[in-house]
Amino acid sequence: MPTFVYMTKCDGCGKCVDICPSDIMHIDPVYRRALNIEPNFCWECYSCVKECPQNAIDVRGYADFAPLGHSVRVLREPEKGTVSWKIRYRDGRLKEFTFPIRTTPWGSIRGPSQYDAPDTKGLSSPLLAHEPEALKIEKLPTLPAEGKKQV
Amino acid sequence: MGLFSSRKTRVVDSDVLIIGGGFGGCGVAYESRYWGRDMKIVVVEKANIERSGAVAHGLSAINCYMGMQWGENQPDDFVRYARGDLLGLVREDLLYDIARHVDSSVHQFEEWGLPIMKDPKTGHYQREGRWQIMIHGESYKPIVAEAARKSATEVINRVMVTHLLMDRTRPNRVAGAVGFNVRDGTFYVFRAKSVVVTAGGASHIFRPRSIGEGAGRTWYSPWSTASAYTLLIQAGAKMIQMENRIVLTRFKDGYGPVGAWFLLLKTYATNAYGEKYEASRFDEIKALVGKYAEIKPMPTCLRNHAMIQEMKAGKGPIYMHTQESLDSKEKEEIGWEDFLDMTIDQAVVWASQNIDPKEKPSELIASEPYVMGSHATCSGAWASGPEDFAPSDYQWGYNRMTTVEGLFGAGDTIGGSAHKFSSGSFTEGRIAGKSAVKYVLDHANDPPQIDEAQIDTYRELIFRPLENFEVGRNEIVAGTVAPGYIYPIHGLQRLEKIMDEYAGGVSTFYLTNEPMLNRGLELLGMLKEDLAHIGADSMHQLQRAWELNHRVWTAEAVMRHTLFRQETRWPGYYYRGDHPKLNDDDWHVFTCSQYIPKTDEWQMTKLPVHHILP
Numbered sequence: 001m002p003t004f005v006y007m008t009k010c011d012g013c014g015k016c017v018d019i020c021p022s023d024i025m026h027i028d029p030v031y032r033r034a035l036n037i038e039p040n041f042c043w044e045c046y047s048c049v050k051e052c053p054q055n056a057i058d059v060r061g062y063a064d065f066a067p068l069g070h071s072v073r074v075l076r077e078p079e080k081g082t083v084s085w086k087i088r089y090r091d092g093r094l095k096e097f098t099f100p101i102r103t104t105p106w107g108s109i110r111g112p113s114q115y116d117a118p119d120t121k122g123l124s125s126p127l128l129a130h131e132p133e134a135l136k137i138e139k140l141p142t143l144p145a146e147g148k149k150q151v
Numbered sequence: 152m153g154l155f156s157s158r159k160t161r162v163v164d165s166d167v168l169i170i171g172g173g174f175g176g177c178g179v180a181y182e183s184r185y186w187g188r189d190m191k192i193v194v195v196e197k198a199n200i201e202r203s204g205a206v207a208h209g210l211s212a213i214n215c216y217m218g219m220q221w222g223e224n225q226p227d228d229f230v231r232y233a234r235g236d237l238l239g240l241v242r243e244d245l246l247y248d249i250a251r252h253v254d255s256s257v258h259q260f261e262e263w264g265l266p267i268m269k270d271p272k273t274g275h276y277q278r279e280g281r282w283q284i285m286i287h288g289e290s291y292k293p294i295v296a297e298a299a300r301k302s303a304t305e306v307i308n309r310v311m312v313t314h315l316l317m318d319r320t321r322p323n324r325v326a327g328a329v330g331f332n333v334r335d336g337t338f339y340v341f342r343a344k345s346v347v348v349t350a351g352g353a354s355h356i357f358r359p360r361s362i363g364e365g366a367g368r369t370w371y372s373p374w375s376t377a378s379a380y381t382l383l384i385q386a387g388a389k390m391i392q393m394e395n396r397i398v399l400t401r402f403k404d405g406y407g408p409v410g411a412w413f414l415l416l417k418t419y420a421t422n423a424y425g426e427k428y429e430a431s432r433f434d435e436i437k438a439l440v441g442k443y444a445e446i447k448p449m450p451t452c453l454r455n456h457a458m459i460q461e462m463k464a465g466k467g468p469i470y471m472h473t474q475e476s477l478d479s480k481e482k483e484e485i486g487w488e489d490f491l492d493m494t495i496d497q498a499v500v501w502a503s504q505n506i507d508p509k510e511k512p513s514e515l516i517a518s519e520p521y522v523m524g525s526h527a528t529c530s531g532a533w534a535s536g537p538e539d540f541a542p543s544d545y546q547w548g549y550n551r552m553t554t555v556e557g558l559f560g561a562g563d564t565i566g567g568s569a570h571k572f573s574s575g576s577f578t579e580g581r582i583a584g585k586s587a588v589k590y591v592l593d594h595a596n597d598p599p600q601i602d603e604a605q606i607d608t609y610r611e612l613i614f615r616p617l618e619n620f621e622v623g624r625n626e627i628v629a630g631t632v633a634p635g636y637i638y639p640i641h642g643l644q645r646l647e648k649i650m651d652e653y654a655g656g657v658s659t660f661y662l663t664n665e666p667m668l669n670r671g672l673e674l675l676g677m678l679k680e681d682l683a684h685i686g687a688d689s690m691h692q693l694q695r696a697w698e699l700n701h702r703v704w705t706a707e708a709v710m711r712h713t714l715f716r717q718e719t720r721w722p723g724y725y726y727r728g729d730h731p732k733l734n735d736d737d738w739h740v741f742t743c744s745q746y747i748p749k750t751d752e753w754q755m756t757k758l759p760v761h762h763i764l765p
Contacts, residue, residue, distance in 0.1 A: 002364060002367055018199060019199050019201060019202050020198070020199075020202075021198040021199070021202050021203050021204075021207040021372070021374050022198070022367075022372075022373060022374050023197075023198065023309075023333055023374075023691055023694060024691075026691070037691070038691075039364045039367065040363065040364050040365075040366040040367050041366070041367050041373045041374075042364075042367040042373075043207075043208070043367055043368065043369075043372055043373055043374075043496075044367070044368060044495055044496040044499060045202070045207050045208035045372075045495070046208060046495050047202040047207055047208060059495075059499060061496070061499040061500065061502075061503045062361065062363070062364040062365035062367070062368055062404075062496070063363060063364050063365075064361045064362075064363040064364055064365035064404075065361065065365055065404040065500065066499055066500060066503035066504070067503045067504060068503070069503070070499060070502035070503035071502070072495060072498050072499050072502060074495075076289070078290075083289045083290075083491075085487075085491050085498075087487075087498055087501075087502050088502060089501075089502045089503075089505055089507075090502065090503055090504070090505050091505050093505075093507065095487070097484060097487055097488065097491065099287050099289060099488050099491070099492070100266045100287045101266070101287060101289045101290040102264040102265070102266065102290050102294060103264045103265070103266050104263065104264030105264075106297070107297065108264065109263045109264070109294070109297050109298050109301060110301075111184070111298065111301030111302055112181055112182075112184040112185035112301075112302050113184060113188060113301075113302075115185070117188050118185065118186060120186075120592075122186070123186060123585070123588065123589045123592070124538075124589075126248075126537060126538065126539050128182060128252055128255060128578075128581050128582065128585060129181070129182055129185035129186070129581070130255060130259070131252070131255050134254075134255035134258050134259060135219065135220070135252075135254050135255045135258075136219070136220035136254065136258060137219045137220055137254075140251055140252075141219075141225065141226050141251045142251070142539050142540060143247060143539075143540040143763060143764075144540065145539065145540050
C-alpha cells in the first residue's frame, strides 16, 4: 500500500499528517496512530517517511507492479545537510548512497524585505528583483519593439 | 441554506492573493514582497507549502537555465528550441521573457543553499543537456518554500480554493476566491485586490496505465488536480492550447526520468530486437508533419511517436540500455540520484524486480496523457505579454494578466509558454508578482466590490457533498453503493474512462476523432450533471469532490479544443484519425476557448501565432 506505518514505532505525533501533499496520512481514531487512508493516491514521494521522527513509516511498492521483498529506506538529516538511502533488492543485494541537500544553514535565506526597498519607478521597468546584477551579465536582454508594429 | 453550510467562516483580505504554493506561487510571493513592501500578500495552499506542488519530493535537475554569464545560450536560442519542440506553436514573447530572467532565479537558488553540481574542468554548472543543469535537489522545494514563507504576510496551508469571486458590478473583474480548510471545514472567503493563480495542471483526467494501488504513481503528481485551469475557465478567462496534452516516454511503471540517461549518460533505446528505431521511422514521420520532421533535436512528441509505432508493430518491449553507460561508480551514483531525488518509486521498482541498471536494460513506456503548461506542452490561459516587446495583440496592460481584470497566472496556469519547468515557473511567478503589485497600486482607488450573494451561493454549494452523503446514506444498509450519490472516486473513474476511450488515451493508442469526441462530450455532460450528486463522508472526501470538479471542467476544455483543431499537430501526444496530418495552412494558430458563465456556453476561436524571432 505505498506507505504504511509500523504499529510499534508510531507514537501518533501527526508530523506525517501535517506534511503529506496528498492528504492521505491520517490518524486512526481507534489506535491513535497514523495510517495511509488512500494508497492509490500515494505518489511514494517519501515526504512523510523523511519527516517521521520515529522512523515508523516505510513503503511497500505498489502491488500492481512491485514484487515483494524489497525495501528503500531513507534517512534525511537536515542539520547535517544530507540524505542517505539504503536500497535492498528482492534478491538481497544492497546499495547505499548519500547525497547533499543544502549548502547553507536552514532558516538562513535573506527574505526580500531585508534588501533596500526599490524605487517605485522600477515597477515600470522589466527588471526583476536584484537584476541585472543577479543575471551576472551586463544588462537584461530584450527584443526590438518592432514586434509590436508587425501586427 | 444547506445542512452543512452554516459554519465557521474566516475572511482574509489581501492585496495579492496567491493560489497554490508550488514553484510558481513561491516566485510570486518573493517578487511581490520585493516590490510591495507594505502589501498584504497571502499564499493559500491546499497541502503544506514545505512539500507541495509537483516538486514536493525534489528534482535532480533544473531543466531551464540559459548560462548567459558563460555565453552558453541566449534567450533567442531557447525560444527556437521550445518552438521547434511544440511544432511551431508557442508564445515567443512569453518564452523570451522567461528565458531572459531565468538565470537570475537559478543564481538565487544557489545563494539560498541549493547544491548545484559543477563541471570540475570549467567550474560552470554541470550540464545534463543543453538546457538542463544537475542539482542535488532533494530539498529543492523546502529551500524555495523557506524563501516564500519569509516573503508572504501569511501562508495558509490546507485550504483548497474552489472558485474565484468576481466583482459585484463588473463581471470581468476578479475580487477574490472562496474555499475551505480540508481538515476542519472552515469556510474561507478571500477578498483580494489582485489574484495570481499558480495552482497545478492535471493528472488523472485520462485513465492511468496502473489502476490499482499504482494509480498513485502517475508521472505527474496525483495532487495536481487541474485547479490551474478550472478556476480560470469558470471565471470566463480565455484559454489556449488545451488540446496540447502531454505524453511522456519514461521508465515503465515507476515513471522515472530519462533525461539524464539520454542526455548526460548517452544511453540509447532500442526495440526488443535491438534495433534503434527513431532514425528508421524518419520518412514516415516526415509524411505526417512535413518540415517539422527535420527539427533537431527531434521534438518530444515525435520521439514518442516513433516508440508508439514500434509497440504497435509488435516490437516491444522498448529498452533503455542502462547497462551500456554505467561504467563507473560516479555514473552509477548519478543514475541512482536521478531517481532518488525525484522519482523514488523507480528505485523501488528496480529493487523489487531485481533490476540492476549496471547489468541489464530497463523497459520504457509512453505514459497516459497529462494536461500542463510548464513541461514540453503549453496548455493554459491566454495572457498579456511583456511590455517592452510583445506584439500589440499579445499585450493589454500587465504582463501575465489573463483576459480577466486583476487575474494573473504563472507556471502551469499560463498557456503558450512550454519548457518552463521548475525554474521557469518560479521566474514566471516573479514576473506575475511584480505585475500584480503594479496593478494594485494603479487601481488603489478602484478596489473590487464583494458580492455577498455570490459568497452565500458558494458556501451552500461547497459543502453540499456532505449533505448528499448524510441524507443519501439513510437509504442503504451500508457500503459504497447508493442510488442517490456517488463517491468522488466513482466520478473520477468515470472521467478517466471517458477520456481514455474517447479523447485519445492509452487504450486507443492516443487516437480519437470527431464522432468519438462528440460521444465523449455527451457522456461528460452527464458526468457534469452528476457532480451535483457527489457524496462526501469526510472533509478529506470533500477535497476529493472539488478536485474532481476541477478535473472534469478541464477535461471538457481538453475535448472541446481537441475537437476544434482539425489536424494532428503533435503525433505522439494524440492523433485525430479523421485528420491524420499536420496542416499548417489552416492550423498554424492557437486554439482558444472561452466559457461564458452567463449563458453556460463555450466559444471557440483561433488566435494568431506571431513569430517574432526568425
